[in-house]
Amino acid sequence: MFKYTVCFVKKNNEILMLNREKAPIMGVWNGVGGKIEKGETPDxxxxxxxxxxxxxxxxxxxxxxxxxxxxxxxxxDGIYVYLYEADEHLIYETPKKTREGILEWKSIDWILHPHNLGIAEMVAQYLPVLLKKEGNYTFTYKNGQTYNSCF
Incomplete structure (x- = not known):
């Protein structure tokens, strides 16, 4: 079992992203998440x-x-990744300052733009798969590339 999760909350064509204030990946946009506590399942x-x-x-x-x-x-080593679909009527004003950093809704096109250097390293490789299909996936990161399979 791995120790950490990263979660992407999707609403329509946007995802709630966190620009982290702390290491690891300080100053980079990523999903929210953190350490799995003792006795918790990853879900x-x-x-x-x-x-x-x-x-x-x-x-x-x-x-x-x-x-x-x-x-x-x-x-x-690894991390559990999740994609959630928020209610389309959810009102959640951003940008919002938190203890972890700044939360902001970002368009999926912006997140996945090939010239976007501000996104966590592997996100642009595995997020498109999570967005296209419901299900469970295994992504393996090797030599700068992410490979996936459905389980």
């Missing part, structure tokens, strides 16, 4: 993190997966 930890970091209470995910990579020591 429960992800829902809790979204609520803690945004105040938005969600019930279920739309799509999820894991992103794995090999550490410099040759060990397998």
């Amino acid at each position: 429960i930890g992800a829902l809790r993190e979204v609520l803690e970091e945004t105040g938005i209470e969600l019930k279920t995910f739309f799509s999820k997966g894991t992103v794995t990579w090999e550490t410099p020591e040759g060990e397998l």
Whole structure:
């Protein structure tokens, strides 16, 4: 089991993104998320993190997966990724300053634009898959590329 989650909350054609104020990936736009607490499943930890970091209470995910990579020591590491579909009538004003950074709704086109250097490294590679299909996925990051499979 991995230690962390990253969660993307989608509403219409936008995703709620966090520009982090702290390491890791300080100054980079990413989903919200964090450490899974003792006794939590990844699914429960992800829902809790979204609520803690945004105040938005969600019930279920739309799509999820894991992103794995090999550490410099040759060990397998990874993170659980989630895509949630927020109610289209949700009113959530941004930008919003939080203890983690700045939350803001960003268009999917902006997030995935090939010249956007402000997005976390692997997001542009695995987010399109999460957006296209419901289901569970495994993404493997190797040599700068992300490979996926459905499970």
